[in-house]
Amino acid sequence: MRLSLVGISHHVAPVELRERVTLPLDRAASLARKLGDAVCLSTCNRTELYIAGEDHRPALSSLEELAGEPLQSVAYQMHDEAAAVHLFRVSAGLDSLVPGESEILGQVRDAYDAVRPGPFLDRVFRQALELGKRVRAETAIGESPASVPAAAAALAQQVFGDLTGRRVLLVGAGRIGELAAGSLSARGASIAYVANRSPDAARELAGRFGGEPISLAALPAKLGEVDVVLASTGAPATLIGAGDLPARHKRPLFFIDIAVPRDVDPAVADLDGCYLYDIDDLEAVVSETLAGRRTEAEHAERLVALEAQRFKEWRASLDVVPAIASLRARAEEIRAAELAKLAGLPDEERQTIDSVTSQILNKLLHLPTVRMKEAAARDAGREYADVVRDLFGLEDELG
Amino acid sequence: MAEALFWPALFAYGEAVLAYASPRFSRLGIWGVRIGWLAQTALLAVQAAGADGFPWASWAGSLNLFVWLVVGTYLIWGCRPNFRLLGLSVMPLVFALFVAARIGGGIESGDRSHYGNLFLVLHVGFVLAAFAGFTLAAGLAGLYLVEERRLKRRASDILRLKLPSLVVLERLTMRTIAVSLPLLTLGLAAGFVRLRERGGGVDALMAATIAAWAIYAAFLGLRPTGRSGAHLALAGFALVIVARIALAGTHF
Numbered sequence: 001m002r003l004s005l006v007g008i009s010h011h012v013a014p015v016e017l018r019e020r021v022t023l024p025l026d027r028a029a030s031l032a033r034k035l036g037d038a039v040c041l042s043t044c045n046r047t048e049l050y051i052a053g054e055d056h057r058p059a060l061s062s063l064e065e066l067a068g069e070p071l072q073s074v075a076y077q078m079h080d081e082a083a084a085v086h087l088f089r090v091s092a093g094l095d096s097l098v099p100g101e102s103e104i105l106g107q108v109r110d111a112y113d114a115v116r117p118g119p120f121l122d123r124v125f126r127q128a129l130e131l132g133k134r135v136r137a138e139t140a141i142g143e144s145p146a147s148v149p150a151a152a153a154a155l156a157q158q159v160f161g162d163l164t165g166r167r168v169l170l171v172g173a174g175r176i177g178e179l180a181a182g183s184l185s186a187r188g189a190s191i192a193y194v195a196n197r198s199p200d201a202a203r204e205l206a207g208r209f210g211g212e213p214i215s216l217a218a219l220p221a222k223l224g225e226v227d228v229v230l231a232s233t234g235a236p237a238t239l240i241g242a243g244d245l246p247a248r249h250k251r252p253l254f255f256i257d258i259a260v261p262r263d264v265d266p267a268v269a270d271l272d273g274c275y276l277y278d279i280d281d282l283e284a285v286v287s288e289t290l291a292g293r294r295t296e297a298e299h300a301e302r303l304v305a306l307e308a309q310r311f312k313e314w315r316a317s318l319d320v321v322p323a324i325a326s327l328r329a330r331a332e333e334i335r336a337a338e339l340a341k342l343a344g345l346p347d348e349e350r351q352t353i354d355s356v357t358s359q360i361l362n363k364l365l366h367l368p369t370v371r372m373k374e375a376a377a378r379d380a381g382r383e384y385a386d387v388v389r390d391l392f393g394l395e396d397e398l399g
Numbered sequence: 400m401a402e403a404l405f406w407p408a409l410f411a412y413g414e415a416v417l418a419y420a421s422p423r424f425s426r427l428g429i430w431g432v433r434i435g436w437l438a439q440t441a442l443l444a445v446q447a448a449g450a451d452g453f454p455w456a457s458w459a460g461s462l463n464l465f466v467w468l469v470v471g472t473y474l475i476w477g478c479r480p481n482f483r484l485l486g487l488s489v490m491p492l493v494f495a496l497f498v499a500a501r502i503g504g505g506i507e508s509g510d511r512s513h514y515g516n517l518f519l520v521l522h523v524g525f526v527l528a529a530f531a532g533f534t535l536a537a538g539l540a541g542l543y544l545v546e547e548r549r550l551k552r553r554a555s556d557i558l559r560l561k562l563p564s565l566v567v568l569e570r571l572t573m574r575t576i577a578v579s580l581p582l583l584t585l586g587l588a589a590g591f592v593r594l595r596e597r598g599g600g601v602d603a604l605m606a607a608t609i610a611a612w613a614i615y616a617a618f619l620g621l622r623p624t625g626r627s628g629a630h631l632a633l634a635g636f637a638l639v640i641v642a643r644i645a646l647a648g649t650h651f
Contacts, residue, residue, distance in 0.1 A: 151558065155558070158550060158557060158565070161563070161566045275550045281553040285557060288558070289559055
C-alpha cells in the first residue's frame with residue numbers, strides 16, 4: 001500500500017489561487033470520498049489530498065478543476081515516507097505560517113473525522129494526530145503569542161493576571177486596534193468605552209463590543225475608570241499626556257499604543273503604576289516569542305523524525321505481513337489435513353496430538369517470522385517475502 | 400539516624416538549587432524540593448522521638464525547624480512553573496541555612512531545655528512559622544519588583560520567561576503576611592507572658608522582632624500597593640534576617 005499526497009499551500013501558491021481550491025469541511029469530505037480511500041485537508045493556507053494508493057492523478061485533476069487552471073507548476077506531489085513526514089509536520093504546526101499555531105491540529109482531526117478513512121490512512125492520521133498532541137505537550141512551541149494583538153492581550157495579563165472584569169478604553173477604531181480589543185475581550189476583559197474622532201465609527205464599534213461611545217474630549221475623564229487603554233488612531237499628535245492622568249489609588253493602568261504617530265505621550269511610562277507598550281515594543285515582544293517558537297520547533301522536528309522512523313518501520317512491515325499470514329495459513333492447512341487422518345483416535349489422544357503439533361508449528365515458524373520482520377525494518381522485506389512465497393508456493397494463495 | 404536523613408535532604412535541596420537554574424529542569428527542581436522536605440520531615444520526627452522535650456530550643460535547632468517551615472510554606476505555591484524564579488531565590492537560602500544548622504549542631508537531638516515544652520512550642524513554633532511566612536512574602540515581593548521592572552523597561556523576552564502577574568504577586572504577598580503576622584503576634588505574646596512571669600529585659604533580637612512586627616502591622620494597616628508595598632515587605636524581611644541570623648546568639 002502506498003501513501004500519496006497532492007496539494008498546494010501558502011508556501012507555493014498565492015492567496016488568489018488558494019482561495020479557489022479552499023473547501024468547507026463537507027465539500028472536502030465529499031471530494032475525498034469521490035477519490036476512494038482519501039482525506040482532504042482544506043484550510044485557508046492549504047488544500048491537500050492524502051490518498052491510499054499509487055495513482056494520484058485523479059486527485060491532481062480534482063484540484064485543477066477547482067482552481068480552473070493547471071497546477072503542475074505549483075502543486076506538490078509526495079509519496080510514502082515523504083508524504084507521511086509532511087502530514088506529521090502539518091499536524092505539529094511546523095508547516096504553518098506561524099510555527100506552532102494550534103488551529104491546524106483541530107483542522108487535521110476534522111478532516112480525518114469527516115471521512116473516517118480505511119485502515120492504512122486511519123493509522124497514518126492517528127499517528128499524525130498523536131504526534132500533534134505530543135508536540136504541544138512536550139514543547140513550548142505554541143505557548144507564546146505570535147501576533148501584535150495577541151501579544152498586547154498577553155502583556156495585559158502579565159499586569160492583571162485574569163482579565164475577567166477588567167475595563168478597557170478603546171481609542172480609535174482602526175483594524176489592529178479592533179483585533180487587539182477582540183483579543184482582550186476573548187480573555188474576559190470588557191470594552192467599557194470607545195473614543196473616536198468619528199462618532200458614527202465609535203458608536204458602531206462600541207455596539208459590537210457592548211461598550212459606550214465617547215468623544216475624544218471625554219478621554220481624560222474616563223482614564224480613572226479603566227484598567228487598559230488601547231490606542232490606535234490616525235491622529236497627528238498625542239491624545240493622552242502624562243498630565244491627563246488622574247491620581248489612581250492602588251490600581252495599575254496599562255497602555256497599549258499601536259498608533260503611528262503615537263497617541264500616548266511616552267512620559268506616561270514614567271508614572272508610578274503606569275505601563276506603556278508602543279507598536280515597536282509589541283513587535284519586539286512578538287519577534288522574541290517567534291524566536292522562542294523556532295527554538296522549540298527544533299525540538300518538535302526531532303519528534304517528527306522519530307515518528308517518521310516509526311512510520312517507515314510500520315510500512316515496511318506491511319511488505320512481509322501478507323507473506324507471514326499466508327505461510328502460517330498454509331502450515332495450518334497441512335496440519336489440519338494430517339489431523340483429519342487420525343479420525344479414529346480417542347478424543348483425548350487427538351487433543352494431545354493437536355496441542356503438540358500446534359506447538360511444533362509455532363516454534364518452527366517463530367524464527368522465520370522474526371527474521372522477516374527484521375528484514376522489513378532494513379528495507380529487505382519485499383525480497384524475503386518473495387523468497388518465502390517461492391519456497392512454500394504461496395503465490396497462488398495471494399493471487 | 401538523624402545524620403543519615405540529613406544528607407538525602409541536603410542533596411535533594413542542592414539538586415533543586417541547580418535544577419531551578421534552567422527552565423527545562425525546573426520540574427526536577429520541584430521534585431528535589433518535595434523529596435528534600437520529606438527527608439527533613441523524617442529527620443525532625445527522628446529528632447522529636449529521640450529528644451527529652453522540645454528538640455529545637457537551640458539556635459541551630461530552631462534554624463533546622465525554620466528551614467523546614469520555609470520549604471513547607473514554599474511548597475504551597477512553588478509547584479507552579481510560573482514561580483520557578485521564587486524557587487531560584489528561596490532554595491539557595493534554604494540550602495545555606497540548612498548547612499548552617501548542621502554545622503551548629505542543629506540536627507542532633509537537643510539537650511533538655513530549661514524552658515517548658517508548651518512555652519517552647521508556642522513561642523518558638525509560632526515565631527518561626529511567622530518568619531517562614533515572611534521569608535516567602537519577601538520572595539514574592541522580590542519577584543514583584545523583578546516583573547515590575549521588566550514591564551517598565553518593556554523587556555522583549557517578558558512573554559518568553561513568564562512570571563506571575565503583578566496583581567497575583569501583590570495579592571499573594573498580602574495574604575502571606577496576613578497569615579504570618581497573627582502567628583508572630585501569638586509567638587511574641589507567649590514570650591512576653593514568660594518575660595512577665597520570670598522577669599528579664601528586652602534583648603536586641605526581641606527589639607528587632609518587635610520592629611519587624613510593627614512594619615508588617617503597618618503593611619496590613621496601610622495596604623500599600625505597587626513598588627512601595629514590595630519595598631515595605633522587604634524592609635520587614637531585612638529585620639527578620641537580622642533577628643534570625645545576626646542577633647540569634649543574644650537570645651538563646
